[in-house]
Amino acid sequence: MSTISFTDRVVIVTGGGRGLGAAYSRELARRGAVVVVADNGCDLDGNGHDPAPAQDVVKAIVADGGRAVASTEDLSTEKGGQLAVDLAEGEYGRLDAIVANAGNVFNASIEDWPTDRFESLLRHHLVAAFNVVRPGFAVMKRARYGRVVLVSSSAGVFGQHGMLGYSAAKTGMLGLMNILSLEGAEFGIVANAIMPMARTRMADAVTGVGAEDPDGSAFLDTLRQDQVAPVVAYLASEACTANQTVFSAFMGRVAALQIGITRGWTAPDGSFSAEDVAAHLPEILDTTGLLVPRTLYDEMGYVTTPDQ
Ligand SMILES: NC(=O)c1ccc[n+]([C@@H]2O[C@H](COP(=O)([O-])OP(=O)(O)OC[C@H]3O[C@@H](n4cnc5c(N)ncnc54)[C@H](O)[C@@H]3O)[C@@H](O)[C@H]2O)c1
Incomplete structure (x- = not known):
C-alpha cells in the first residue's frame, strides 16, 4: 500500500478551526500539506467573529512541524472566499484541494x-x-489538477426532523459536486462529497446531549473525528480515483451513496393517466436493476434506449 502524501500540496479547509474541520486540517498537515485554515470563528448560529479557532489550529500544526496559515474572513461573502483562495495562491503559488466544510x-x-x-x-x-470553490476552480483549472471535497450530511440526503434549512443546504452540496466533477473532468479536477458523523459542538447542539446525559454523551464519544478524517484525506489526495461520489463515514465504517433511478414503468403508447401511475406504482418503485446516471443525458438515454 503506497503512502498518501500531500508534500508541497496546498489545501483550503473551510471551517477548519473547530470540530471536524480542525481534524481534517491536522490530518492533511500531518501528511505534508500546507493548510489554509479558513474559519471566521462564528458561533453555531453563524454570528460573531473570532480569529482564535483558526489561529489555534495553525499554531498546533506549526508546533507539530507542519505548515499552515489562517484565513479568518466570513466565507459566506464573495470577498471572504476570494481572500482564502488569494492567500493560498499568493503565499504558496498553488491550490491543490478544497475541503468545503464550514457551516x-x-x-x-x-x-x-x-x-x-x-x-x-x-x-x-x-x-x-x-x-471558495468558484475562484478555487479557476486556479485548479490553470494547473490542470484539483480535488474538491464537499461536506454534505445524512440529515439532508436522508432527512432529519427539525433541520429544514440545514438539510436543504447540505443536499445542495451534491449539486455543486455534480457540476464540479462534470466541468472539472477535462482539467483533472475531481469532486466528491462526504456525509460525516462525529462528536463536535455542532453534534452536541443537534442532539441536545449535555453533561447531564452521561449515556448520550458516551454514545456521542463513539463517533470519533479520526474515523472521518482519513476519508477526507483520501478524497483530497492525488491518489483519489473516485469522482462524483458521496461517501458516508462514521464509527469506522466507510460507505458510498448510490443516487440511482429505477427502471420504472413506461406507458405502452406514451400516454397515461393518474390512475395508471397508481396502478403501476410497484413497478415504478422497484429497485431491481437500479440505474445510476452521471448526467441528465444518461437518464434520458435510459428512456430513449431502454435495453442498455
Ligand atoms: N458533526 C457531525 O456529526 C456532522 C454530521 C454531518 C455533517 N457535518 C458537517 O460537517 C461540517 C463541520 O461540522 P462540525 O460538527 O465540525 O461543526 P463546528 O461547529 O464544530 O465547526 C464548523 C466551523 O465552521 C466555521 N464557519 C461557519 N460558518 C463560517 C463562515 N461563514 N466562514 C468561515 N467559517 C465558518 C465555524 O466558525 C466553525 O469553526 C459542517 O458542514 C457540518 O454541517 C457534521
Missing part, C-alpha cells in the same frame, strides 16, 4: 423556521462553499 446549524419545526435562519443556513454552508 452552522439551527433546529425548528417547519412552521417555526424564520426566513433569516433559513437564509443563514444556505449562506454558511452552500454559498460559503460556492464562494
